[in-house]
Amino acid sequence: MIDLHCHILPGVDDGPIEIEESLAMARRAYADGIRNLVATPHLLPQHFDDHGWIQEQVARLNAILAEQDLALQVLPGAEVAAVPEILAHVRNLPRLASGSCVLLEVPLIGLPNYLEEVVFALQLAGLRPVLAHPERSQLIRAQPEVVRRLAERGCVLQINAPSLLGRAGRAERRLALGLLRDYPDCVVASDAHDALYRPPVLSPTQRAFARLGGEARFREVVHDLPAKLLAG
Ligand SMILES: [Fe+2]
Numbered sequence: 001m002i003d004l005h006c007h008i009l010p011g012v013d014d015g016p017i018e019i020e021e022s023l024a025m026a027r028r029a030y031a032d033g034i035r036n037l038v039a040t041p042h043l044l045p046q047h048f049d050d051h052g053w054i055q056e057q058v059a060r061l062n063a064i065l066a067e068q069d070l071a072l073q074v075l076p077g078a079e080v081a082a083v084p085e086i087l088a089h090v091r092n093l094p095r096l097a098s099g100s101c102v103l104l105e106v107p108l109i110g111l112p113n114y115l116e117e118v119v120f121a122l123q124l125a126g127l128r129p130v131l132a133h134p135e136r137s138q139l140i141r142a143q144p145e146v147v148r149r150l151a152e153r154g155c156v157l158q159i160n161a162p163s164l165l166g167r168a169g170r171a172e173r174r175l176a177l178g179l180l181r182d183y184p185d186c187v188v189a190s191d192a193h194d195a196l197y198r199p200p201v202l203s204p205t206q207r208a209f210a211r212l213g214g215e216a217r218f219r220e221v222v223h224d225l226p227a228k229l230l231a232g
Contacts, residue, residue, distance in 0.1 A: 001202050002226035003029060003037040004096060005103060005132060005158055005189035008074065008200070009057045013042040015193045019064070024195035026065055030072045032201040036230070038077035038096050040103055045081065048089035054078060075230065079105045079132055086118050090125045099232035101128045103158065106137050119150055130156040130229065133191060135163045135175040144175060151183045156229065159221075160191045162198070164205045180212055180221070187229070188221045 006029070007015030010022045029037055039058050043051060058076045065072055078094040080086065082104045086093070093102050102122055106115070122129045134140050134147040134157055151157055157179050163172040164180075180186050192200035202222050209218040 001032070001034045001222040002230065003034050003190050003192070003200055003202060004077070004130070004187055004226050004229065005040050005079065005160075005191045006037050006200050007039075007041060007079075007191070007193045008037065009039050009041050009054070009061065012053075012057070015041065016195075019061075021195060022061060023064065023068070025192060025200050026061075026070055026072050026074070028195045029190075029192075029200035030070055032203050034200060034202060035071065036073045036075060036226075037200060038075045038230070040077040040079040040096075042105065043078040043080045043094065045083055045085040045089075048080075048085065049092050051078060051094045054094060077103060079103050081105050082107070082115055082118050084114050084118070087121050090121050090127070093122075093127070095127070096130065097230040099128075099230050100126060101130050101156065101229045101232075103130045103132050105132050106134050106140065108136050109138050115146075116150065119153070119155060123154065128154070128156060128229070130158050130187070132158050133160040133163065135159060135172045135179065136168060141171050141175055144178075147179070148182075151179070151185070155185075156225075157183055157186045159186055159188050161188055161202050161205045162191075164188065164208045177208065177212065180217075184220075185225065186221055187226050189226075 075097040077096040190200040
């Protein structure tokens, strides 16, 4: 499996603080069956043009994983805050691996009225917006037509694994299942922040696919589509 959204880099955001915790996350991901994982630290506007440190940290983490014989490949990425400043930096934003996808952080509370403008600007620049956990946004749950419109305009929807498992609440789970049912371009990712409470695991979500196309659909959202997005 491929995990497109994971806060695994140490000391850069609200993910792990020390490298040991990053390694514990890597071992947990590997044990779950994940072989490629994108490091997606939160990226704030002051770093929109300055994100070489992500590549450097990913290289360092991969070197340690190789030393420990753990066959997990970490790829560089970012969770980019959907703020108006994005419009001035569209061409320099970090992508998911070497592809053309930008993971956009959808705020949990409030929905910026410029979200559609940001999405359109990325698309004009030839980029593919991937909306991070739309099911977790209070406003999207109240007005699901917003996310439906964005999906119809070509955004990929990234659903969080814990939302599918009902760990974020029933309304989150209901919207997550509805989006997975209605839109082919969905991926499921962990949005992991540590090894224990918000771990990088995807396999437990398989049971949610019993009425959503079963094994074949599960494979699509945790492997086939993520692989295509990473390749651009
Ligand atoms: Fe995240």
